[in-house]
Amino acid sequence: MAERIVMKFGGSSVGDAESIRQTAAQIYAAHRQGQQVVTVVSAMRGVTDMLIGATTSAAAGDHAIPEQAKQLLWEKHHLAASELLPGEFQGVLGEIQAELSNFSNLVMAISILGEVTPRAMDFIASLGERFSATLVAAYLSAAHGPARAVMADTLIVTDQHFGSANPLLALTGKRVQDSLVPLLESGILPVVTGFMGATREGIVTTLGRGGSDYTAAILGHALDADEIWIWSDVDGVLTADPRIVPTAHPIAQLSYQEAAELAYFGAKVLHPKTVRPAVEKNIPIRMLNTFNPAYEGTLITRETSTGSAVKAVTSIPGLALVTVEGRGMLGVPGVAARVFGAVAQLGVSVLMISQGSSEQSICFVVRQEESGAVVSALEESFRLELSQGDIDSIWREEQMVIVAAVGAAMRGTPGIGGKLFTALGEAGINVLSIAQGSSEYNVSLIVKQQDAHQAVQAIHDAFELSRSK
Numbered sequence: 350m351a352e353r354i355v356m357k358f359g360g361s362s363v364g365d366a367e368s369i370r371q372t373a374a375q376i377y378a379a380h381r382q383g384q385q386v387v388t389v390v391s392a393m394r395g396v397t398d399m400l401i402g403a404t405t406s407a408a409a410g411d412h413a414i415p416e417q418a419k420q421l422l423w424e425k426h427h428l429a430a431s432e433l434l435p436g437e438f439q440g441v442l443g444e445i446q447a448e449l450s451n452f453s454n455l456v457m458a459i460s461i462l463g464e465v466t467p468r469a470m471d472f473i474a475s476l477g478e479r480f481s482a483t484l485v486a487a488y489l490s491a492a493h494g495p496a497r498a499v500m501a502d503t504l505i506v507t508d509q510h511f512g513s514a515n516p517l518l519a520l521t522g523k524r525v526q527d528s529l530v531p532l533l534e535s536g537i538l539p540v541v542t543g544f545m546g547a548t549r550e551g552i553v554t555t556l557g558r559g560g561s562d563y564t565a566a567i568l569g570h571a572l573d574a575d576e577i578w579i580w581s582d583v584d585g586v587l588t589a590d591p592r593i594v595p596t597a598h599p600i601a602q603l604s605y606q607e608a609a610e611l612a613y614f615g616a617k618v619l620h621p622k623t624v625r626p627a628v629e630k631n632i633p634i635r636m637l638n639t640f641n642p643a644y645e646g647t648l649i650t651r652e653t654s655t656g657s658a659v660k661a662v663t664s665i666p667g668l669a670l671v672t673v674e675g676r677g678m679l680g681v682p683g684v685a686a687r688v689f690g691a692v693a694q695l696g697v698s699v700l701m702i703s704q705g706s707s708e709q710s711i712c713f714v715v716r717q718e719e720s721g722a723v724v725s726a727l728e729e730s731f732r733l734e735l736s737q738g739d740i741d742s743i744w745r746e747e748q749m750v751i752v753a754a755v756g757a758a759m760r761g762t763p764g765i766g767g768k769l770f771t772a773l774g775e776a777g778i779n780v781l782s783i784a785q786g787s788s789e790y791n792v793s794l795i796v797k798q799q800d801a802h803q804a805v806q807a808i809h810d811a812f813e814l815s816r817s818k
């Protein structure tokens with residue numbers, strides 16, 4: 350039986366006509382070898398940012414930026430279509446134009462109302478994938494063989510958590526099987542929009558920024574795929590973000606847990622939720638480079654990996670450290686439960702609970718933009734303790750970064766912590782806090798924004814990751 354592969358191509362892999370040609374060549378090469386290929390595409394690079402930026406401006410009452418965005422979006426897609434489909438692209442452009450006039454009407458309404466609902470934002474944010482899937486399917490059909498654009502709001506059923514919706518896998522599985530398997534069996538290449546889903550009622554949702562990777566894993570799960578291939582613009586998962594560490598090196602093999610930790614702690618190359626559906630069905634994930642297709646990339650499987658104890662260093666910028674401190678706190682029952690209860694009620698997620706400087710404090714990390722609301726909510730809920738002096742103060746420090754060293758073999762290897770902290774000490778970096786109760790696959794710590802790049806580089810050097818195989 351033919352192997353079934355879900356291939357996802359990111360924004361840079363469909364960023365212009367030449368990249369789309371390379372993408373199509375990879376799809377068709379696998380198809381020609383007898384594999385059943387389901388393609389998932391992101392929006393062309395920069396398009397989702399533009400859609401979201403224009404909508405935010407419209408909500409702030411600006412008319413000019415949305416109008417400009419519409420023009421730029423039209424030019425970008427028109428240019429790619431005219432280069433890819435000379436003489437026969439009227440149909441494609443007609444579809445894109447129709448979506449763009451929807452966009453115009455929506456941003457107009459939003460600018461009159463002066464606000465944008467999460468539901469409207471998701472609908473608009475998902476348009477970029479509609480454009481790119483239409484374009485890629487048209488090009489595949491013209492250049493290689495029959496292909497069809499499939500809008501994922503007809504496939505992926507989610508809850509109503511706009512902005513980062515969760516798939517309902519059983520319902521989704523049935524729809525995916527019913528609509529994609531007949532296409533595959535008749536030799537038609539489906540090109541599915543990434544990032545997008547819809548509620549049971551058909552209201553469009555998105556899976557979170559970078560969520561097209563997750564789309565590929567959801568489809569892989571639904572179709573019992575043999576492999577999931579994520580094509581991007583780097584040679585796989587690297588030992589660090591190449592924009593921070595230019596000598597970062599591709600990692601040949603990772604376990605699911607290691608990949609999930611790296612993604613969670615900021616390795617942008619993979620959306621953090623992607624691993625889950627793959628693990629459930631034990632589907633290997635390959636991370637590949639559209640612009641260097643012969644390179645083997647990174648293979649992510651169930652295998653507990655071997656190799657160096659620390660495999661990669663990652664970081665999450667834009668955070669704040671919130672501290673609740675008080676000498677009388679030990680006598681107040683259930684402080685921790687009340688702190689995290691109040692944070693949860695705001696719908697804010699805590700990225701890391703850390704070890705404070707004294708026993709009489711609780712410290713945790715949240716996204717910087719949410720930290721003001723967190724402090725206000727805590728002040729409100731501990732008003733009595735604050736007035737009685739049981740709690741001295743509640744405050745936040747902004748411009749914080751979590752830096753994490755990840756690797757499954759770290760657990761059994763003595764001296765990792767010592768080596769790591771020595772390296773940071775020698776680089777003169779002040780570690781504000783370390784993680785408490787985090788998984789056995791990582792050591793994570795908090796440093797100031799201004800020290801973050803140097804901290805990543807120092808850990809990368811200390812564990813000689815540039816030389817890892």
Ligand code: ADP
Nearest residue numbers: 359360361581582583586587589590616617618
């Ligand atoms: P795509 O549009 O293909 O989904 P992304 O921009 O989402 O691509 O992710 C790829 C980018 O992630 C790379 O170009 C790289 O700059 C960045 N990146 C950050 N950390 C890592 C890492 N550890 N390994 C590889 N790439 C990383």
Ligand code: ASP
Nearest residue numbers: 391397544558559560561
């Ligand atoms: N286009 C979406 C984004 O920019 C999804 C993705 O690229 O994975 O977030």
Ligand code: MG
Nearest residue numbers: 359559617618
């Ligand atoms: Mg991505």
